[in-house]
Amino acid sequence: MRGPLALDTLVESLPQLMDGLKYTLGLTAFGIILGTSLGVLLAVGRSYGTRILSIIIMIYEKVIRGIPLLVLFFLIYFGLPQIGINFDAFTAAILGLGLRSSAYQAQIYRGAINSIPEGQINAAYALGMSKFKAIRYIILPQVLRLSIPGWSNEFTILLKDTSLAFGIGVIELMRQARYIQVRDPDLVLIVFLFIALIYFILVFSANKTLRYVEKRYQMAGYQSEVHR
Amino acid sequence: MAMLDVKNIHKSYDDNEILRGVSFTMEKEETKVIIGPSGTGKSTLLRCINQLSPPDAGEVWLDGEEITNPATNINKIREKIGFVFQDFNLFTHLTALRNVSIGLEKVKGMEKETARKRAMDELCRVGLDAQTKQYPAQLSGGQKQRVGIARALAMDPDIILFDEPTSALDPELIGDVLDVMKSLCGKVAMLVVTHEMGFARNVADEIIFMEGGVIVESGPPKEMFTNAKTQRAKEFLGRIGALYGGG
Numbered sequence: 001m002r003g004p005l006a007l008d009t010l011v012e013s014l015p016q017l018m019d020g021l022k023y024t025l026g027l028t029a030f031g032i033i034l035g036t037s038l039g040v041l042l043a044v045g046r047s048y049g050t051r052i053l054s055i056i057i058m059i060y061e062k063v064i065r066g067i068p069l070l071v072l073f074f075l076i077y078f079g080l081p082q083i084g085i086n087f088d089a090f091t092a093a094i095l096g097l098g099l100r101s102s103a104y105q106a107q108i109y110r111g112a113i114n115s116i117p118e119g120q121i122n123a124a125y126a127l128g129m130s131k132f133k134a135i136r137y138i139i140l141p142q143v144l145r146l147s148i149p150g151w152s153n154e155f156t157i158l159l160k161d162t163s164l165a166f167g168i169g170v171i172e173l174m175r176q177a178r179y180i181q182v183r184d185p186d187l188v189l190i191v192f193l194f195i196a197l198i199y200f201i202l203v204f205s206a207n208k209t210l211r212y213v214e215k216r217y218q219m220a221g222y223q224s225e226v227h228r
Numbered sequence: 229m230a231m232l233d234v235k236n237i238h239k240s241y242d243d244n245e246i247l248r249g250v251s252f253t254m255e256k257e258e259t260k261v262i263i264g265p266s267g268t269g270k271s272t273l274l275r276c277i278n279q280l281s282p283p284d285a286g287e288v289w290l291d292g293e294e295i296t297n298p299a300t301n302i303n304k305i306r307e308k309i310g311f312v313f314q315d316f317n318l319f320t321h322l323t324a325l326r327n328v329s330i331g332l333e334k335v336k337g338m339e340k341e342t343a344r345k346r347a348m349d350e351l352c353r354v355g356l357d358a359q360t361k362q363y364p365a366q367l368s369g370g371q372k373q374r375v376g377i378a379r380a381l382a383m384d385p386d387i388i389l390f391d392e393p394t395s396a397l398d399p400e401l402i403g404d405v406l407d408v409m410k411s412l413c414g415k416v417a418m419l420v421v422t423h424e425m426g427f428a429r430n431v432a433d434e435i436i437f438m439e440g441g442v443i444v445e446s447g448p449p450k451e452m453f454t455n456a457k458t459q460r461a462k463e464f465l466g467r468i469g470a471l472y473g474g475g
Contacts, residue, residue, distance in 0.1 A: 129331070133335070
């Protein structure tokens with residue numbers, strides 16, 4: 001019987017965990033790309049679209065935000081095939097993560113859109129810009145800058161929630177750790193501590209990087225620094 | 229044919245009729261100043277002209293084209309109508325230079341470098357050569373408004389509408405903005421809503437006095453200030469003259 005800190009055995013399992021990490025990163029990358037692009041479209045549609053579109057988007061946001069992610073995964077991966085729509089587990093997980101994130105991100109962008117003085121869009125129209133150009137060149141560049149703090153938060157939530165994809169059989173970090181635990185129950189504490197550390201490092205460095213981006217693209221006059 | 233022909237404009241917000249049939253015309257390079265008490269529809273009239281708030285009834289014609297016709301491409305028309313806002317409405321995320329060049333690039337489709345040069349010229353023209361790289365938050369009110377004017381000028385408009393351009397400024401900053409506006413006189417048509425009586429008296433070709441959503445009286449400044457026909461115009465000019473002085 002080895003102790004709970006069997007480091008040598010853990011080292012042997014490293015390649016397996018790194019393989020899982022690749023999927024975790026893949027899920028995060030594709031999930032956030034889907035969530036962000038869809039989230040921006042939803043926010044713009046809700047703020048500038050027709051009344052009907054705006055209501056449809058509002059319902060979408062409310063429904064998606066009201067469903068636990070694991071349930072969403074099961075609906076997409078196990079439920080949809082019943083009506084003839086099939087996704088592999090990895091794609092299903094990306095869809096689930098992306099859709100859920102889009103509903104939350106739309107809220108972030110909508111808040112930022114509302115914070116931009118209406119006069120600026122009038123000024124854009126007065127120059128002869130179409131609604132599309134005004135949104136593209138005047139509104140969105142400001143919205144994205146203002147949304148970085150909220151987006152960072154959403155990004156790290158999505159990153160950590162990729163671990164739920166183990167529930168539909170995606171062999172990501174969590175799943176690989178679970179395999180190791182089943183094979184070698186003595187390792188349970190050290191393995192899960194180890195992947196906890198990996199998630200923590202990922203989140204920590206993401207936050208650091210995004211904080212830098214936020215400062216780099218800060219608009220003059222929008223500094224949020226409080227001098228203590 | 230007049231360059232700008234405004235015919236019988238009506239505009240209501242909810243049950244409140246702001247404009248009750250306003251008509252006037254403007255020629256090329258003419259300067260007209262609209263004065264009148266607050267809440268009389270002066271700003272609304274300007275916004276009806278460039279269709280930021282389309283009128284409920286009436287017509288606006290620019291260079292023989294009916295702006296109020298829904299079939300008209302309003303974005304094309306707005307390129308020809310500059311607008312200077314009371315609260316500047318500069319684009320927060322862009323430098324002074326980019327505030328001026330973005331319309332040239334994205335609306336007129338100019339090359340980036342050409343647009344930059346043109347924007348530079350316009351900023352020099354309003355005396356902001358040293359501020360081109362600054363963001364709106366780093367500019368004083370008077371500087372912001374001059375960027376606003378440069379932004380409108382750069383588009384080569386036939387007419388610029390000024391909506392109380394100095395009302396949001398500290399008194400000592402008003403002069404710079406008025407000087408810039410005076411320098412434009414006779415180069416581009418200007419329709420100015422303002423309480424600056426000095427500007428109205430010295431620069432305008434015609435003063436339009438509005439009250440209660442209609443034009444009560446209009447005429448050359450000299451006549452209006454010394455010999456207004458209507459009692460209302462006389463009273464208003466007397467009161468406002470005492471407040472804002474000659475200057």
